[in-house]
Amino acid sequence: MSTALLELEHIGISFGALKAVNEVNLSLREGERVAIFGPNGAGKTTLFNAITGLNIATEGAIRVAGVDITNSTPYVRASKGIARTFQITNLFFGLTVEDNLLLATRGLKNTKFSFWKSSNSNESENAVVDSALERCHLTKKRSIQVKHLSYGEQRQLELAMSLTSSPRILLLDEPAAGLSAVERKVMADVIRGLPSDLALILIEHDIELALSLVDRVICMYQGQIFAEGSPDEIRNNPKVQDIYLGRRNRA
């Protein structure tokens, strides 16, 4: 019997009287790509936070490859292969693209504080950085200071930084938000080109973009999953159209 890579079982997350996430079940296999749709306030980001450890689920269980991580620290979860995109505010704008990636590479290791001493010293780190740059279409920008990147390139860099820990499960919270049509297309290509064994959960308001990237979609509303299916099933689900698809990009 194969164990799911990520398993959420009856997850509930409450903030005082507000039940932001309610009875969510989700199972993700290696390499599987899932989108989560839902209007603002549906509980999507809160669910991500419960997976990464920013919030602790108040009900239910979360497992990675069969190991319970429901109450684990973010660090433990990261070491088990869970990563999410950094927010742009986590980028160092005065540093180069490469140095931002080196910092991210060292984030999970105890060499973290030797950054200033040993720039460019480690071959395996450089290989990780090279691979992340290439995957995120940033190789030519390696020596550019982050403040000189376009907004779209900054978001590509966030994604590149999340890849430096070689995750097994990557959570992307609205990676195309605020991007122009051209930048969105680049981001879609980058996501499409991610390693095929990397499992992905994508929160995205650009529905057509998301549907072109995933195997399965989960629709949330008021903290609960109300529909689940293949991209085609979701496109043709009248309930989904009512609650969400009719209000594309602004829901």
Ligand SMILES: Nc1ncnc2c1ncn2[C@@H]1O[C@H](COP(=O)(O)OP(=O)(O)O)[C@@H](O)[C@H]1O
């Ligand atoms: N730290 C928090 N404290 C209190 N309420 C919160 C907190 N985080 C989120 N919420 C509430 O939980 C609900 C779900 O929010 P969120 O997960 O951000 O929705 P989504 O990402 O789907 O837009 C919202 O009603 C939001 O106001």
Ligand SMILES: [Mg+2]
């Ligand atoms: Mg959100």
